[in-house]
Amino acid sequence: MQTEKVATHITNWLKNYAKTSKVNGFVIGISGGIDSAVTSALCAKTGLDTLCVEMPIHQDSKQVSRAKTHIEQLKNQFPNVSDVCIELTKSFDSLQNTLPISDNIQKYNLSLANTRARLRMTTLYYLAGIHGYLVVGTGNKIEDFGVGFFTKYGDGGVDISPIADLLKSEVYALGKILNVSESIINAAPTDGLFGDSRTDEDQLGASYNELEWAMNAYLQNKTPNDFDGRKAEVLNIYTRLHHANLHKINPIPVCKIPQEFK
Structure with missing residues (x-):
């Protein structure tokens, strides 16, 4: 950079x-x-x-x-x-x-x-x-x-x-x-x-360096099955958190009313 x-x-x-x-x-x-x-x-x-x-x-x-x-x-x-x-x-x-x-x-x-x-x-x-x-x-x-x-x-x-x-x-x-x-x-x-003294890593289960790697792997359509050991674990953590928090990451859903109902 x-x-x-x-x-x-x-x-x-x-x-x-x-x-x-x-x-x-x-x-x-x-x-x-x-x-x-x-x-x-x-x-x-x-x-x-x-x-x-x-x-x-x-x-x-x-x-x-x-x-x-x-x-x-x-x-x-x-x-x-x-x-x-x-x-x-x-x-x-x-x-x-x-x-x-x-x-x-x-x-x-x-x-x-x-x-x-x-x-x-x-x-x-x-x-x-x-x-x-x-x-x-x-x-x-x-x-x-x-x-x-x-x-x-x-x-x-x-x-x-x-x-x-x-x-x-x-x-x-x-x-x-x-x-x-x-x-x-x-x-x-x-x-x-x-x-208290809990850190982000304590809450997330992975360091930011690990999560950066996982984000890149996820964007390349990799899955935890593509890796072994800690990498598989971290990618699993990232994938789980990403999906669970899409309601925060994505825009607020709006219910669109069909034109014929108006």
């Missing part, structure tokens, strides 16, 4: 889209992970207003620290960057206490995790509304179009997705030329939605 050219292309794309849309800038949630770090840096490079938002909900202190450090670095480098921290723990706890508890603990915990993401999406759109900004997505190609590893109408609820055509390894490559801190580059990817 021609990393410098890709960074410039995305920056210009962001700037042109914002000007065409007649908005004032961008708002983006900062998690302390590589995807939001790279995306916010690209937004900052446009010269347009870039609002970085921390939205902790029972957040791991290391994630909070990485996010704060990244935001400070951006603010020191780009005068168009501002930030706000909106503590959502009390709001989340209040909402959780009003919701019925399910006997299925696994589904209950997953629903609560997705509720965190949706509460953050609501917050970002509130800020976008009062400032006239676009909500910027941070999903990469594996997450958004491969295994569907995002929350529908949570972190998947955005106006634009500048890095969604980049594999995770390509996002890391951009991070290096954008001077993203080593603490973020070296941190194990996590969605931070469960309030």
